[in-house]
Amino acid sequence: MKPILTAFPNFFRRHKGIVIEVICFLFILLFVYAAVSKLADVQKFQVQIGQSPLLTNIAGFTAWFIPIIEIVVALLLAWPRLRLYGLYGAFALMVIFTAYIIAILSFSEHIPCSCGGVLEKLGWTEHLIFNIVYIALAAIGILLLTPPRYQREDFTPLGEQGYSH
Amino acid sequence: MKRPSILMLITFLFGICIVLALHIAAPKKENHKHAGFERLFAPEGFIQPIDTLDLGRHGYYFAGTDAGKVFLANRSAVGYVLEINTQNLRDTTYHIINADNLKYKALDVKVNPPYFFLMDGIMPFIYRGSTTNWVATSYIDSTYFVNALPLSDSTFALTKITNFKTSFHKIIKGNKEPEIFPDLLEEQGGEGVFSTYGTIHYDKTNDQLVYVYLYRNEYFTMDTNFNLLSRGNTIDTISQVKIVVDKIASENSLTMSSPPLTVNPKNSVYKGFLFNNSNLLAGNEDPDLFEKASVIDVYHLKDGSYQFSFYIPSLKKKKIKAFRIVENSTLLGLYEHEMVTFKMSKPFKTKNLLTAL
Numbered sequence: 001m002k003p004i005l006t007a008f009p010n011f012f013r014r015h016k017g018i019v020i021e022v023i024c025f026l027f028i029l030l031f032v033y034a035a036v037s038k039l040a041d042v043q044k045f046q047v048q049i050g051q052s053p054l055l056t057n058i059a060g061f062t063a064w065f066i067p068i069i070e071i072v073v074a075l076l077l078a079w080p081r082l083r084l085y086g087l088y089g090a091f092a093l094m095v096i097f098t099a100y101i102i103a104i105l106s107f108s109e110h111i112p113c114s115c116g117g118v119l120e121k122l123g124w125t126e127h128l129i130f131n132i133v134y135i136a137l138a139a140i141g142i143l144l145l146t147p148p149r150y151q152r153e154d155f156t157p158l159g160e161q162g163y164s165h
Numbered sequence: 166m167k168r169p170s171i172l173m174l175i176t177f178l179f180g181i182c183i184v185l186a187l188h189i190a191a192p193k194k195e196n197h198k199h200a201g202f203e204r205l206f207a208p209e210g211f212i213q214p215i216d217t218l219d220l221g222r223h224g225y226y227f228a229g230t231d232a233g234k235v236f237l238a239n240r241s242a243v244g245y246v247l248e249i250n251t252q253n254l255r256d257t258t259y260h261i262i263n264a265d266n267l268k269y270k271a272l273d274v275k276v277n278p279p280y281f282f283l284m285d286g287i288m289p290f291i292y293r294g295s296t297t298n299w300v301a302t303s304y305i306d307s308t309y310f311v312n313a314l315p316l317s318d319s320t321f322a323l324t325k326i327t328n329f330k331t332s333f334h335k336i337i338k339g340n341k342e343p344e345i346f347p348d349l350l351e352e353q354g355g356e357g358v359f360s361t362y363g364t365i366h367y368d369k370t371n372d373q374l375v376y377v378y379l380y381r382n383e384y385f386t387m388d389t390n391f392n393l394l395s396r397g398n399t400i401d402t403i404s405q406v407k408i409v410v411d412k413i414a415s416e417n418s419l420t421m422s423s424p425p426l427t428v429n430p431k432n433s434v435y436k437g438f439l440f441n442n443s444n445l446l447a448g449n450e451d452p453d454l455f456e457k458a459s460v461i462d463v464y465h466l467k468d469g470s471y472q473f474s475f476y477i478p479s480l481k482k483k484k485i486k487a488f489r490i491v492e493n494s495t496l497l498g499l500y501e502h503e504m505v506t507f508k509m510s511k512p513f514k515t516k517n518l519l520t521a522l
Contacts, residue, residue, distance in 0.1 A: 095180030
């Protein structure tokens with residue numbers, strides 16, 4: 001019997017295409033949903049993140065910047081050629097969000113929440129687990145999408161293989 | 166190393182750096198910036214920890230005290246009350262409340278022997294039961310309220326918000342309409358909800374009410390008919406609330422849009438003295454010490470004079486959640502999971518306090 005640690009990567013590699021599609025779909029769903037629910041009521045979002053000690057001075061900027069970035073990343077993910085950049089973007093965003101949660105939980109007396117829609121209902125621990133799962137998904141996506149022979153050279157997204165060679 | 170792992174590491178570090186930058190750039194320690202006052206500290210060793218009781222779960226709050234005992238209720242396990250002997254922190258009893266299928270949203274349990282009260286300002290209702298059998302039945306079909314404080318077996322002081330303005334109400338069993346006292350709470354910045362936040366206490370010994378504002382250096386005392394007796398100030402310099410209130414237009418609701426500066430987060434009243442946990446660092450205080458403990462300032466309510474200050478230490482790096490003063494110079498400190506009794510020593514030369522404790 002194979003150890004579970006090698007069985008998992010093998011499963012992902014065998015079903016590479018579908019796994020990447022699912023991961024990208026999950027990210028697009030998350031980011032579009034989060035961005036739309038923020039943009040739908042920017043004023044409320046701005047007031048809410050103003051309560052955060054880390055963001056209170058740049059609340060006006062952040063209230064627009066975060067949803068716009070989320071939509072940009074979702075668009076990158078939707079476009080096969082730019083998908084790898086999208087995954088790096090998604091990875092970075094999820095790391096930022098997670099680091100922010102950890103920072104706010106450990107250094108702050110006031111812990112406000114301003115995630116959109118149903119995500120508001122998550123507790124901080126659930127939120128943390130949710131984010132870490134998404135970070136792992138982005139990492140899996142990046143590893144699967146980077147073609148083996150490009151891994152030592154400049155990476156080229158999968159979609160460009162046919163054209164460049 | 167493969168290329169994607171390096172890129173991912175760089176991306177990861179980039180993300181962490183952004184949050185670190187935010188953290189570094191964030192406004193620091195607002196409560197350390199207003200140190201234009203000084204504290205007079207009681208000699209070291211003024212309070213000594215006596216006993217510690219592991220409560221086994223978090224979410225406890227003070228529901229009431231009686232001679233030699235304290236009652237704790239729990240926010241997550243609303244169905245019972247924990248009774249503890251304050252002199253040895255043993256003899257704990259779990260009382261199971263019986264109030265058939267009571268539906269609640271913001272249940273607050275208060276124990277005022279020989280009765281206990283189940284109060285919910287959102288549903289709203291006030292139930293009453295006897296502390297001998299712990300069976301509660303509907304007592305008053307109350308109006309909506311934010312906070313309710315039993316003053317006697319049948320009288321309650323309510324804090325209510327109507328039209329974005331907070332006011333006191335007194336409700337007596339048998340009277341149809343509650344009495345309203347609209348002018349006692351003074352709003353600041355043209356805003357009557359957040360700027361008037363605070364805690365109301367009932368001093369049984371002197372039969373008076375004490376209201377301590379959360380966001381400014383002020384408190385006042387009233388008799389139980391809500392006649393103003395005196396106004397006093399805490400020793401810090403925050404006479405104007407430092408809060409920013411914004412309206413969320415889509416919800417027609419008011420909320421704070423920047424972190425507020427809390428002045429008097431926790432307090433307790435005992436025999437004419439106000440024990441106030443201040444959030445503000447004084448000029449003659451060590452910031453590290455201040456951060457590691459909860460400072461308590463003591464005031465004599467009769468003349469509003471500041472007496473002295475002392476620290477309640479943290480337990481497992483957590484500050485007290487709430488505290489109460491009870492007889493025999495005992496201070497009850499409620500932490501996340503534990504309750505600790507402290508003995509306050511009498512040798513400190515404060516004439517009034519000596520007789521009170």
